[in-house]
Amino acid sequence: MKTSRRHFLLLSVGVGSSLVLSRAAFADTANRLSETDPTARAVGYVEDASKVDKAKFPSYAAGQTCANCSLFQGTAKDAYGGCTLFGDKQVAARGWCSSYSNM
Template identity: 80%
Template sequence: MKTSRRHFLLLSAGVGSSLVFSRAAFAAGAPATLSVSDPQAQAVGYVEDASKVDKAKFPNFAAGQSCANCSLFQGSASDPFGGCTLFGEKQVAARGWCSAYSNM
């Protein structure tokens, strides 16, 4: 089968555009991470690093607590971020913490 220049250009354009659209769809599907400035995060004292918890404000915090070992965390302990039943679609930092921490 002999390929003409026109056929080659049309085929190249089709492949190139499909790669662009699939890449955009993949990027749009990436889950958002929870920001500490989010009002919902502020309401429960969420921090991205459990070592920075204000112990005076949250006396129930204990060393070793983090999102990774909380029962609400939906990722594996080795994931840097994971889902949380408290924050819906937004992902939390595995080494983070909030006052809703539960190990039950």
């Protein structure tokens, strides 16, 4: 089977773009804050606000999430976004921590 230059270039572009997209997806997940991170544990961060230990964090109120916290740097549509507390780590929009602020 003889491969034309056009076929080779199209194949190369397809493979190259797949690698770039998969690398971007990996970078996105690698930059997420883990609940086991020492800084996250110190402020009681959870990825799902419905799982907050209300006995340990009595300041939690229903409806509080990272998405509506003033420290959240994402948009309303983002599943994850930056937080001024955690530097370059991304937090879950539906998450919560004891540093929650709506001011």
